[in-house]
Amino acid sequence: LNIEPxxxxxxxxxxxxxxxxxxxxxxxxxFGAKKNDPGKIKSICRMLEIHDIIDRYPYEISGGQQQRLAxxxxxxxxxxxxxxxxxxSNLDVNLRAKVSSEVRDIIKKxxxxxxxxxxxxxxxxxxxxxxGIMNNGKIAQWATPYEVYHMPANKFVATFTGxxxxxxxxxxxxxxxxxPFGVIKSNSAIKNPVLLIRPxxxxxxxxxxxxxxxxxxxxxxxxxxxxxxxxxxxYLLATFPSHKNFNIGDTISISLELKHTIxxxxxx
Numbered sequence: 072l073n074i075e076p077x078x079x080x081x082x083x084x085x086x087x088x089x090x091x092x093x094x095x096x097x098x099x100x101x102f103g104a105k106k107n108d109p110g111k112i113k114s115i116c117r118m119l120e121i122h123d124i125i126d127r128y129p130y131e132i133s134g135g136q137q138q139r140l141a142x143x144x145x146x147x148x149x150x151x152x153x154x155x156x157x158x159x160s161n162l163d164v165n166l167r168a169k170v171s172s173e174v175r176d177i178i179k180k181x182x183x184x185x186x187x188x189x190x191x192x193x194x195x196x197x198x199x200x201x202x203g204i205m206n207n208g209k210i211a212q213w214a215t216p217y218e219v220y221h222m223p224a225n226k227f228v229a230t231f232t233g234x235x236x237x238x239x240x241x242x243x244x245x246x247x248x249x250x251p252f253g254v255i256k257s258n259s260a261i262k263n264p265v266l267l268i269r270p271x272x273x274x275x276x277x278x279x280x281x282x283x284x285x286x287x288x289x290x291x292x293x294x295x296x297x298x299x300x301x302x303x304x305x306y307l308l309a310t311f312p313s314h315k316n317f318n319i320g321d322t323i324s325i326s327l328e329l330k331h332t333i334x335x336x337x338x339x
Contacts, residue, residue: 080149080152082145082146082150083145084142084145084158086158089141096124096127097112099140100115100116118181119142134163138162142174142178152186155186156188158187159171159174167194168193175198185198195216196216201215202215202216202219211227222333223333226265226335229335235267235268235269237268239337240265240266240334242261246260255329257332263336265337266333267335270309274328275315279325282322284300285317285320285321286319288319294312294313295316296310297309297310299323
């Protein structure tokens with residue numbers, strides 16, 4: 072069906088906000104509207120906490136307030152669907168986290184559906200109920216943030232959604248595989264299997280028979296990220312609380328604490 076843009080019930084929040092510089096906040100919200108509705112403007116602006124800047128111009132307000140203005144304009148037209156193109160890319164890191172969390176709550180409260188395009192996995196995990204991971208123009212996986220991180224469909228999704236290392240496995244029988252950490256069981260038979268290991272799956276365990284040499288370390292405040300080399304020759308990424316402060320060259324004992332055993336095709 073051919074439906075005119077004004078009747079499609081779709082709101083759009085542009086990457087650069089597309090705010091008209093010579094119009095006030097109120098005038099920007101009303102831009103393209105069929106009629107003025109003071110009560111509606113007041114309600115939306117109060118929800119977005121921009122009710123006290125309604126007569127200011129874009130250059131007089133902050134980046135976060137400009138972001139809220141762009142969302143207010145989209146919501147004023149009662150959309151059933153809100154399209155958002157990299158909506159937080161122009162904000163600094165600290166403001167981006169704060170505003171994106173607020174926007175998620177606002178859209179849910181408003182009752183609209185939002186489709187957001189972003190290159191930030193942290194942003195996608197924070198905002199989305201469902202995430203679509205794109206690879207070469209195709210959806211590699213469509214699932215909840217929890218599922219795409221802990222149960223990725225393939226190696227591309229696994230590496231795209233977070234730090235990952237892949238440990239070579241030897242197929243046994245009954246979907247079992249031999250690894251340097253012992254025998255593991257999977258739900259499927261794979262010819263060239265690799266075991267997905269997230270940094271948080273590796274734990275420091277003094278009595279473990281598996282030894283690892285610290286190759287590199289990065290201090291990150293509450294945690295330290297380590298690159299480890301185990302006796303099989305494989306490399307692992309590990310994240311330990313920062314009070315477990317090992318030096319490069321140290322040999323430590325480690326084991327795996329897998330909440331999800333994910334064996335993937337090593338060819339993909």
